[in-house]
Structures are given as structure tokens and as C-alpha cells.
Amino acid sequence: MNESPRVHLVDDDESFLNALSRLLRLEGLETRAFISATALLGSLGPASRGCVVADLEMPGMTGFELQERLAAAPAPMPILFLTGYGDIPASVRAMRHGAIDFLEKRAPKEELMRSIRVALERGDQEFERRGRLRDLDQRFGRLTPRELEVLQHVVVGRMNKEIAAALSINERTVKLHRTAITRKVGVHSSAQLATLSKEIGLFGNEPTLTA
Incomplete structure (x- = not known):
């Protein structure tokens, strides 16, 4: 079951962590608080969603290390x-690696809340994107090896x-495979097959057509 979006807070200063949690809850946001980056990472799974608000300098794993680990997380x-x-150098590094914002703890509440809202929206978009890719993987995963061979030629515009x-089969067999492919994937055209195949990176190179 998917989790609801949450603001995951990470700071080794427990008093600040508790105060920030209270502030965000008063703003109607669901939060989870962690005193270390390791604790946060240990709590995450494929269904986790939301955003992370983290301190930069923490014992053990730093904020930058957490940023790297999050990018590679499920x-x-x-x-x-x-x-x-x-x-400034820390801010530049954070933003260059995809951070939503880099704020000081004394930043105005309005600025903090604005950045958190942006982060949550971005998190929702990423969550939906991952869900769509999982769905496409499942749909294309229904294809047989031969259907995948046919599909690889279909997506680059080959005629039956x-x-x-190229595959040393007759045209009727090609047509049957194409019908099965569109049914299993749930589309109605070769153009849709090409678009979805590209979206999930199904084929890296154009097939070589043999005489």
C-alpha cells in the first residue's frame, strides 16, 4: 500500500527537530522526524513518498551524502x-545536484513553506512517474521473446x-504477433508502441535489417 505524502525531517538537533515538526503540523502537513540520515534511509521503501528537509552538517552521514543516497534510493x-x-559554495553544490532549495534555519516561515510545497509537488510528480514506468514494465513484460523481436522492428517503422x-517468418505470422503485442500492451497503433518503448528505454539501438 502506498504511503501518503510526508515531509521527512532530518536534523541531529532534537529540540529544533521537534519545533519544526510542530510548525509543519500546524500548517497541515504530515511529518516524520529523524535524528540522523541513516535513520531516515532505513525507514524508506518503494512506497515512500513526499520530500526531505535536512540539515547539512550532521554526525555520521552529512546532508550531501544523504542527497546522493536519496537519488539512488528505490x-x-x-x-x-x-x-x-x-x-555560497555549499548552496551551489546542493542546487547543482538537484536540491529544491538551500535555506538558513532563520529563514522566514513563508519562504520555508513555499519551498516545502514545491518539493512536495515535485515529489508527487516523481511518484506518479515511477508508478507509470512500473505499469509499462509490467505490460511490456507480458511479451514473448519473439514478440519483442517483432516489436523492435515495429518501433522503427518497418513494414510487415x-x-x-529479417526474422525469416511469413507476413501472416508477423501480423499475428503485432496483434498480440498491441493487445498485451494495451495500445492501438505502432506510434503508441514506439512512444512507450522509448519512454521505458526498451531498445537502445535500431535493429539491423537483414536481406
Whole structure:
């Protein structure tokens, strides 16, 4: 079951962490608080969603290390930094690697809330994108090896006669495979097949047509 979107807070200063949690709950946001980046990462699963608000300088795993780990996690979430030790080089590094924002802890509440809302929206978009890719993987996963061979030629615009020649089968068999492919994937045209195949990176190169 998918989780509801949450703001995941990470800071080794427990008093600040508790105060920030109370503030965000008063703003109607669901939160989870962690005193270390390791604790946060250990709590995440494929169904986790939302965003992360993290300190930069923490014992053990730093905010930058957390940012890297989140990007490679099963459920990557947007991160924004809320720190008392910010400087321009750190801000540039954070933003270059995809942080939503880089704020000091004394930043106005309105600015913080605006950045968190942006992060949550970005997190929702990423969650929906992952769900769509999982669905496409399942649909294309129903194809047989031979259907995948036929599909690889279909998506680059080969005609049935060309596909038959390339795979040493007759045109009627090609037509049957194409019908099965569109039914299993749930589309109605070769153009849709090409678009969806590209979206999930199904084929890296154009097939070589043999005589």
C-alpha cells in the first residue's frame, strides 16, 4: 500500500527537530522526524513518498551524502536543505545536484513553506512517474521473446514484409504477433508502441535489417 505524502525531517538537533515538526503540523502537513540520515534511509521503501528537509552538517552521514543516497534510493524524493552553516559554495553544490532549495534555519516561515510545497509537488510528480514506468514494465513484460523481436522492428517503422524477411517468418505470422503485442500492451497503433518503448528505454539501438 502506498504511503501518503510526508515531509521527512532530518536534523541531529532534537529540540529544533521537534519545533519544526510542530510548525509543519500546524500548517497541515504530515511529518516524520529523524535524528540522523541513516535513520531516515532505513525507514524508506518503494512506497515512500513526499520530500526531505535536512540539515547539512550532521554526525555520521552529512546532508550531501544523504542527497546522493536519496537519488539512488528505490523511492527517490526531492530534498531541500535547512541549515545553520550555509555558505555560497555549499548552496551551489546542493542546487547543482538537484536540491529544491538551500535555506538558513532563520529563514522566514513563508519562504520555508513555499519551498516545502514545491518539493512536495515535485515529489508527487516523481511518484506518479515511477508508478507509470512500473505499469509499462509490467505490460511490456507480458511479451514473448519473439514478440519483442517483432516489436523492435515495429518501433522503427518497418513494414510487415521487411520484418518477415529479417526474422525469416511469413507476413501472416508477423501480423499475428503485432496483434498480440498491441493487445498485451494495451495500445492501438505502432506510434503508441514506439512512444512507450522509448519512454521505458526498451531498445537502445535500431535493429539491423537483414536481406
